[in-house]
Amino acid sequence: MKDLSLRTVTVMRYILPLREGGSLPALAEADDDFKYVLKFRGAGHGVKMLISELLGGKISQVLGLPIPELVFANLDVDFGRTEADEEIQDLLKFSEGLNLGLHFLSGAIAYDPSVKVDPFLASKIVWLDGYITNIDRTFKNTNLLMWHKELWLIDNGASLYFHHSWMNFEKHALSPFAYIKDHVLLSQATMLDEADQFAKSVLTDEILHDIVALIPLDWLDWNDTDDSPEQIKEVYFNFLKTRRDHSVNFINEAQHARG
Incomplete structure (x- = not known):
């Protein structure tokens, strides 16, 4: 049986937003020294979007489809307070706790x-x-x-x-x-x-x-x-x-x- 468990990482550094739009995913670095595309609970459709990402990703994995590793990404309460962009600062503030990350495919x-x-x-x-x-x-x-x-x-x-x-x-x-x-x-x-x-x-x-x-x-x-x-x-x-x-x-x- 496939191992469906997810690792949990802590976000250490917000690098940059990846595109415009309601969900505002971002590239970030975690405490395991890997980079992840972060999906935030404080964005767009919130946790329901994260649930779609989680369930869809794990079903993809069971079907043997190539999908980047999914991780739970913990955002500490102090994270993002130094962020200059107010919209991003609000996003990070409302995303404290458990979010979802996909391993960043560098050069894709x-x-x-x-x-x-x-x-x-x-x-x-x-x-x-x-x-x-x-x-x-x-x-x-x-x-x-x-x-x-x-x-x-x-x-x-x-x-x-x-x-x-x-x-x-x-x-x-x-x-x-x-x-x-x-x-x-x-x-x-x-x-x-x-x-x-x-x-x-x-x-x-x-x-x-x-x-x-x-x-x-x-x-x-x-x-x-x-x-x-x-x-x-x-x-x-x-x-x-x-x-x-x-x-x-x-x-x-x-x-x-x-x-």
Whole structure:
């Protein structure tokens, strides 16, 4: 069985913001001397974006997809007080505690959609994004990098969008996910049935339980529901289980879009 555990690091140095936008990820250095792309709980959609990143990243790992190491990144209360940019200072202040980091792939370049990808790899990535309802791996924003001549996945934060309304997860779990038509690798995903069979064989109930169990409890103290942290985890598990068991819905949508 794959080791799904995450290391915990402490952020020592904020280096620079990586792009404009609501989430304001940043390059930072941790106490293990490695650099990480940090996703902050105080940004954009907050902890729900971190949960999407965590669950999507660990599901990617189980599927054997190349994704940078995920770590829990602790931000001390004093961190960022010397930051001159007020927006960044506020971001850091509201992100005290546990955040999420992805190992920084130094020297990586953005994926060029004209580059051919192994059909089974492309199909597994399309399957993943249909499964976790990731709306953000398109030609406009591939969220794929080339590093050491290999394709790497980054940024699953725009997935599992059902949790922003937190109502009727069963309906969302059965959705065909029409956004799959915009997927950057859809045209190369010629082995979707094989990817479906493989994914359903490795994403067992036990594995899904273990992945959902990784969500830190302090990421589950929400104002928009009366559900307890354990009840919230159960909804995530049931969403992922139901979607896996009815993967034909989004596979058919992808096949139709390809056709």
